[in-house]
Amino acid sequence: MSAVHSEELLAQVAALPALPGVYRYFDAQGALLYVGKARHLRRRVASYFSRSHDGTRIGHMVGRIARMETTVVRSEAEALLLENNLIKTLNPKFNILFKDDKSYPYLKISGRSGPPPARDAAPEQRFPRMAYYRGAVDKRHRYFGPYPSPWAVKDSIDLLQKVFRLRTCEDTVFANRTRPCLLYQIKRCTAPCVDLISPEAYAVDVHHAEALLRGETQELLQDLEARMMAHSDRLEFEQAAELRNQIQALARVLHQQSIESANDRDVDILAVRVQGGRACVNLAMVRGGRHLGDRPYFPVHVEDAAVFEKESERAEDAPPPRPVETLVLEAFIAQHYIGVPVPPVLVSSEAVDRALLDALSEQSGVRVGAVHQPREQRRAWLDMAQKNADLQLARLLAEEGSQQARTRALAQALDLPSEDLDRLRIECFDISHTAGEATQASCVVFHQHKMQGSEYRRYKIEGITGGDDYAAMRQVLTRRYGKLVEAAREAGGIDFAAHPKGVAQLPDLVLIDGGKGQVGVAREVFTALGLDLARIVGVEKGEGRKVGLEELVFADGREKAYLGRDSAALMLVAQIRDEAHRFAITGMRAARAKLRVGGGQLEEIPGVGPRKRARLLQRFGGVRGVAAASVEDLATVDGISPDLAQEIYRALR
Incomplete structure (x- = not known):
């Protein structure tokens, strides 16, 4: 056993059980160094202290361990889930860590699925609204996504406006219209605000829009064609022409959106690239058969974490150490899908451990499969994701190199310390x-x-x-x-x-x-x-x-x-x-907005800081507009959760 560690710590290691679990290492100042999982806690943890690591990076890291905590679990899958929850929340120094810059956006259709509400219901309930949404989901509404970027949501909204002409205006605007707006004039809305469409006909359009978002394109086209022919048989040529135009618009959009596969409705494509001590995982999303775009992620602690991971694998007599690309990809999968819906199929540039997929399936309730060497359309998606990962990593390395060069140039120009x-x-x-x-x-x-x-x-x-x-x-x-x-x-x-x-x-x-x-x-x-x-x-x-x-x-x-x-x-x-x-x-x-429009009322609401207050005032034109907004409208503002929207609504009323 190592001479640099206390007898108390070594005794704790020797007393560990031969069970699966999660261990955490801390330094003398209490900072968390590393979180790991094990099928056999005692064997894995003891390997760090029983082997000689002199002069190596692993030796430097192990030498800093002053305290340890462990948690015994029932299975390796449970250990995997706990490990990555702890990594995500505690930010240890020597784990591969992916930091989320923001939550994912969704496309929201207000109200629940089913028949249209009664005629005495509020107009905004009888005519559901389609909107961009970010935040916690509410069971009172329907959500589609997540999407990789705000632009992907807005493109989908534009698509649905062209084909089904659903409304996008806020409820406060909708309730006070006396004539159709410009969107009606350019055939992007059916003007339900002034009753130019019945709730029953509008509900049919909403149903068709949801079918398109779910990827049920063939069924949708067949339904539209059958309704068109039925109107034609009854000599209702105007209604038949409307459906014909809708079918043509839908066919044109589907061609532009490159929906080639009816089998892959929801798929995530994951490509990883590692170079120069940095890594990029590029995530591309296919939802409803439509390729919605991609989003790059850049983990930290890649080199140090790889050293620890490989030491852990040797401790349990695992197969030869896996490539860094595999470690990075599995860390991303384990951390990313905490709190994010996982699709049934993952297409990946590296082979993924079956235990990880089983843990994901257990956590999400969806049977998750992974394809490592795809063919045909999936191969094209993966090649595109891999190319984007290469480009994004090259951009990051160039930017970091440029920024470091600028720092060095400034230090030299002003005679600042340049040793570190x-x-x-x-x-x-x-x-x-x-x-x-x-x-x-x-x-x-x-x-x-x-x-x-x-x-x-x-x-x-x-x-x-x-x-x-x-x-x-x-x-x-x-x-x-x-x-x-x-x-x-x-x-x-x-x-x-x-x-x-x-x-x-x-x-x-x-x-x-x-x-x-x-x-x-x-x-x-x-x-x-x-x-x-x-x-x-x-x-x-x-x-x-x-x-x-x-x-x-x-x-x-x-x-x-x-x-x-x-x-x-x-x-x-x-x-x-x-x-x-x-x-x-x-x-x-x-600060000026608060002085001029009375933002102090908002300032008194817990959870509403300067940024959220400014967004609310800008969105609704002042405190009066905020006070007049519904809970649903408040929740559409970036950073305002449904719970906070409810709190604002109560406070201003």
């Missing part, structure tokens, strides 16, 4: 207001060669004369760095290497969006706080305020510097400055 560019930290400040109203200061953070959105901060500026940008800059810099200096002095000296928890850390470079005047204010603040003036650099607009002509102004007395229009360093400075300006502008607009 990954640790270089830059913060940029900007002030925004409208004629002195709703003044906001923004601080954005650049670290590890990219903007760190989770570390952005906005500061509400108060107690100054409206429009005094110098006073606003003095206030935000004092608030940002004053606590840091105070905490450091209380600790016995200004040691900025150890950053107090919850306090902003001192960056290597502080960018100020402004020239000599703004930099002068920053110099005064840093002098009062006892901070190094060499950290302050102002970004002054050049002649004619043209992009690429900016000059850098220094607080420590150095002469102005012009880096050149094509300088990689100036490109990075401009990128950070523009992001600070964007972040300040959005905050100012939200």
Whole structure:
């Protein structure tokens, strides 16, 4: 057993049962290092501590293990599900991890399936609405998807408008129409708002739209043709002509959408590419027989996780270690389909472990199969997904290489520490207001060669004369760095290497969006706080305020510097400055909207922050519009869940 681990830990390892389960490793600071599964807990975990890993990456990682937790489960499939739930929620350092940037969008048709509601029901219930939707699903409505992107949903809505002419207007608009809108004039809606179609006929169109979304294209065409012939036999030629036009529109759309297969209605196509320590999994979706597009995913911790995974496989006498591509693909499948509907067929570029598919089937209640070497149409789909994975990974590597080159160029131009560019930290400040109203200061953070959105901060500026940008800059810099200096002095000296928890850390470079005047204010603040003036650099607009002509102004007395229009360093400075300006502008607009239209009522509702409040006010034109909206309309706003929509509805009524 290893000499670097405590006797307590080694005794815990020796006492593990010979059962399936999940284990978790922690370092001395309590940070989670790794989550793994095992058919035989004792044998697998003991292998990490009984073998010599000196001088290897696995040895470095195992040497950091200070504590362990385990959970015994009933089967390997249950262990697999628990492992990936923990990976998804706890973000361990040495597991392959896929981070979701946002939830998937759906196409929503309001109301439940079945016969049309009674004639005394609300008009919006008798004429279901078709809409883009993102959020938790509600059993009171019908949802189709998920779709890989918002554009895929909007394309489907456009398709259904052309063929079946379902309404898309919000219920508040629908209830107050007195004449048909433009969509009726261009034959994209049947104008149910002014009763130009009966609820029964509209319900038939809704039923046909759902059939198309489910991929029942042949059955749908046969039904339309039979109804057309029936009208023709009864000499109802106008109705027959309407159905003929609908059949022609449907046939044209199906041809344009390239629906070649009636057998594959719901399929996910998964292609993986690994290069340069990075990986891309490209997910393409086929729903209702239609190829809806694809979406790339880029996992983190690929290299370190691969080392741990291969060590785990050796521990249980598994077959020879699998390729990294297989490990990445299986990690994606296990994590992605947590909370996302899984289709019955997965077409993959790598062979997938049967145990993983069985676990997916158990979790979803759908029998899931995988095809590794597809033919015909599936082969074309997979080739396309693989090509897109190659392109997306090449783009990512090029962008990362370019960003690192920009960081290096800026460090060299400004004589910043260049030994470890990954640790270089830059913060940029900007002030925004409208004629002195709703003044906001923004601080954005650049670290590890990219903007760190989770570390952005906005500061509400108060107690100054409206429009005094110098006073606003003095206030935000004092608030940002004053606590840091105070905490450091209380600790016995200004040691900025150890950053107090919850306090902003001192960056290597502080960018100020402004020239000599703004930099002068920053110099005064840093002098009062006892901070190094060499950290302050102002970004002054050049002649004619043209992009690429900016000059850098220094607080420590150095002469102005012009880096050149094509300088990689100036490109990075401009990128950070523009992001600070964007972040300040959005905050100012939200604050201004609250002042002008009474957004304070929304501010008091738990769960409604500045971004959601701004979206609501923009969508409905003010608090009165929000108050008049239905729960369903509120839930269509990005970020507003059905539960939160219900809470807003109650609060404003």
